[in-house]
Amino acid sequence: MFSNKDIAQFADLETPFYYYDLSLLQRSLSACANAAKVYDFHVHYAMKANFNDTVLKKIKEAGLGADCVSGNEVKKAIEIGFAQKQVVFAGVGKSDKEINEALDLDIFCFNVESVQELEVINELAGKKNKIAKVAIRINPNVDAHTHHNITTGLDENKFGVNSWDLPDCAEMLKASANLEFMGVHFHIGSQITNLDVYKNLCVRINEFAKWFEERGFMVKVLNVGGGLGIDYQNPEQQIPDFEAYFKIFNDFLEKRPNQEVHFELGRAIVGQCSSLISRVLYVKNGKNKNFIILDAGMTELMRPALYQAYHQIENLSKQDGEATVKYDVVGPICESTDCFGKEVLLQETSRGDLIAIRSTGAYGEVMSSHYNLREKVSTAFSQE
Numbered sequence: 001m002f003s004n005k006d007i008a009q010f011a012d013l014e015t016p017f018y019y020y021d022l023s024l025l026q027r028s029l030s031a032c033a034n035a036a037k038v039y040d041f042h043v044h045y046a047m048k049a050n051f052n053d054t055v056l057k058k059i060k061e062a063g064l065g066a067d068c069v070s071g072n073e074v075k076k077a078i079e080i081g082f083a084q085k086q087v088v089f090a091g092v093g094k095s096d097k098e099i100n101e102a103l104d105l106d107i108f109c110f111n112v113e114s115v116q117e118l119e120v121i122n123e124l125a126g127k128k129n130k131i132a133k134v135a136i137r138i139n140p141n142v143d144a145h146t147h148h149n150i151t152t153g154l155d156e157n158k159f160g161v162n163s164w165d166l167p168d169c170a171e172m173l174k175a176s177a178n179l180e181f182m183g184v185h186f187h188i189g190s191q192i193t194n195l196d197v198y199k200n201l202c203v204r205i206n207e208f209a210k211w212f213e214e215r216g217f218m219v220k221v222l223n224v225g226g227g228l229g230i231d232y233q234n235p236e237q238q239i240p241d242f243e244a245y246f247k248i249f250n251d252f253l254e255k256r257p258n259q260e261v262h263f264e265l266g267r268a269i270v271g272q273c274s275s276l277i278s279r280v281l282y283v284k285n286g287k288n289k290n291f292i293i294l295d296a297g298m299t300e301l302m303r304p305a306l307y308q309a310y311h312q313i314e315n316l317s318k319q320d321g322e323a324t325v326k327y328d329v330v331g332p333i334c335e336s337t338d339c340f341g342k343e344v345l346l347q348e349t350s351r352g353d354l355i356a357i358r359s360t361g362a363y364g365e366v367m368s369s370h371y372n373l374r375e376k377v378s379t380a381f382s383q384e
């Protein structure tokens, strides 16, 4: 819900822009940190969800680590001030340049996704006379029951080492003088709302940890990844149930004494703290359809075009209770997939109305592009 003060502030700003509610971000961070602390769990924030400087600084101040998926994210995390020992680096295609830079920055751990990558990291670390800390990202073949395009932990996905390659992995680890084995890593998908999925994941993690232990490896870290979903249908449901989430891992992981449990949450932390604010350029009444044409498009928010994502849409210039009409809410980009919602019920809308597209804090601003030579999307922040 936006206050009249918020809406008055929006009226003076050039649209479109991402509006960040920093007090909500702070409350989400506190809820997450407090719930994790109960079990002494460590949370790394998955930077790819949102790497806005202001957002990152708040997350760093809350004491979270950083989970990176590119060399530039690793560099950015260090620049923002995340401690080197709290930075992890995952990704199915790390380049030699990225690996070298991360070695120079002495990060906590590489989450390694293939036997060949182990070989390359060992060689590059050797040239620098360094020992690279590595965890093996295993593809556990657990169905995340989420959208097909954001599932990552099935045999058909490109991510992680498949179970049948683990013997080769173990051999490579034993033969590599410049690698230190830290543990096992998993990440099975995003926007997971069925928490039973995580019970299944825990069962698999226990099996894989045991597999390594039986071969003489010490598993110091169980990194269970992220993926906890948010309620896109109800943006007012602002903070995910972190307590229930962490409790599952406490209940179902067979954690050894001195073993650390690491999490990599992105969406759950930042998803609800931002909305994309846009203005209506035109209202076009067709024969069977009415269109609202916004000044924001898929260049500002790509999720609907990329994976048919749902975002709640609200007209901030009209009052509750006014007569409603069904509209297809679209952007100005020359693509038919440039559509934020079909048959959206909104108060009768006019040119110039302010429209809020909710729950855009995760995978929103970070995916914006210059397609059609669009301007870089701007941002605005709450006064806290």
Ligand SMILES: *Cc1c(COP(=O)(O)O)cnc(C)c1O
Pocket: 046, 048, 049, 067, 069, 090, 091, 187, 189, 190, 191, 225, 226, 227, 228, 264, 265, 266, 267, 268, 362
């Ligand atoms: C994207 C990603 C995450 C975070 O996913 P969310 O759904 O935003 O929590 C965590 N770990 C890895 C390796 C990722 O690629």
